[in-house]
Amino acid sequence: MIKIYFAGSITGGRNDQELYVELINYLKNKGKVLTEHIADPQLKDSGEIGKLSAKEIFDRDVGWIKEADVIFAEVTQVSLGVGYELGLSESLDKKIICLYRPKEGKRLSAMINGNNKFLVKEYQTIDEAKIIIDDFFKDL
Amino acid sequence: MIKIYFAGSITGGRNDQELYVELINYLKNKGKVLTEHIADPQLKDSGEIGKLSAKEIFDRDVGWIKEADVIFAEVTQVSLGVGYELGLSESLDKKIICLYRPKEGKRLSAMINGNNKFLVKEYQTIDEAKIIIDDFFKDL
Numbered sequence: 001m002i003k004i005y006f007a008g009s010i011t012g013g014r015n016d017q018e019l020y021v022e023l024i025n026y027l028k029n030k031g032k033v034l035t036e037h038i039a040d041p042q043l044k045d046s047g048e049i050g051k052l053s054a055k056e057i058f059d060r061d062v063g064w065i066k067e068a069d070v071i072f073a074e075v076t077q078v079s080l081g082v083g084y085e086l087g088l089s090e091s092l093d094k095k096i097i098c099l100y101r102p103k104e105g106k107r108l109s110a111m112i113n114g115n116n117k118f119l120v121k122e123y124q125t126i127d128e129a130k131i132i133i134d135d136f137f138k139d140l
Numbered sequence: 141m142i143k144i145y146f147a148g149s150i151t152g153g154r155n156d157q158e159l160y161v162e163l164i165n166y167l168k169n170k171g172k173v174l175t176e177h178i179a180d181p182q183l184k185d186s187g188e189i190g191k192l193s194a195k196e197i198f199d200r201d202v203g204w205i206k207e208a209d210v211i212f213a214e215v216t217q218v219s220l221g222v223g224y225e226l227g228l229s230e231s232l233d234k235k236i237i238c239l240y241r242p243k244e245g246k247r248l249s250a251m252i253n254g255n256n257k258f259l260v261k262e263y264q265t266i267d268e269a270k271i272i273i274d275d276f277f278k279d280l
Contacts, residue, residue: 001203002221010249011218011246011247011248011249011250012218012249013218014264019209022273045246045247046245047247047249047250048250053254054248054250054253054254055250055256056254057204057250057251057254058233058250058251058253058255059254061250061251068150075182075220078151078152078153078219078220078247079218079220079223080215080218080219080220080222080223080226080249080251080252081223081249081250081251081252082220082223083219083220083221083222083223083224083225083227084223084224084226084227084228084251084252084255085223085251086220086223086224086225086227087223087225087226087227087228087229087230087231088227088231089230090227090228090231091227091230091231105186106185107151107185107187108151108220109150109151109152109187109219109220109221109224110151110187110188110192110194110195110197110198110221110222111197111201111220111221111224111225112221112224112268113194113198114193114194114195114196114197114198114199115198115224116195120147120188128274139178
């Protein structure tokens with residue numbers, strides 16, 4: 001079974017948490033999602049700290065990235081952690097897809113959009129995202 | 141002369157642009173700052189696109205990271221690009237320092253704060269930052 005690391009914003013802001021739920025639920029049809037907690041509505045932008053130390057979170061997440069076959073990042077909500085995960089994943093030669101919802105007055109970082117190791121796909125609706133996901137996993 | 145890659149937010153938001161000016165001006169006493177444009181008040185969160193393509197920006201910045209001896213990141217303003225640059229820099233075994241201004245209700249990503257390859261230093265004022273910078277470059 002394909003292992004998927006879903007990357008989404010936690011401390012960067014939780015505005016897209018409900019979308020993460022829908023994406024992760026759909027990704028579960030394609031493989032095992034290692035980071036299901038990112039969809040958790042109880043998880044606030046204060047993060048998991050309190051339950052786990054920053055080092056424990058870091059070690060766990062880096063372990064999952066190493067274990068994953070695919071890195072699936074929703075990059076619309078700006079996040080330092082997601083950016084780091086993408087840089088680390090690239091250095092480990094992982095297969096990486098970034099989903100982005102363009103918005104008037106906003107711009108995706110050139111470090112993501114200009115990087116030809118990343119497959120960047122734009123969308124607006126969950127139905128469009130599902131088609132992108134289907135195509136991506138069909139081609140794997 | 142030591143080459144410094146200063147990493148700060150562009151498309152993630154330009155709230156800290158004036159602080160970047162002060163930090164970069166001080167860093168110029170310590171070495172050559174490759175990314176002086178990050179302090180430019182004309183540079184908005186729409187980024188440099190228009191003048192350069194995303195790929196041109198990406199290629200230039202990755203080139204600078206490879207060339208740099210030190211990566212100096214201001215990580216308070218959340219940025220996908222800065223996160224990516226930190227992940228890439230770590231994979232290239234660069235010396236990395238992250239400056240962070242703690243704020244009520246905000247939390248630094250565990251991917252940065254829990255990573256023992258990064259020297260993370262907290263501060264509030266530019267004078268505190270200058271002391272951190274002095275200490276860091278003294279120890280190099």
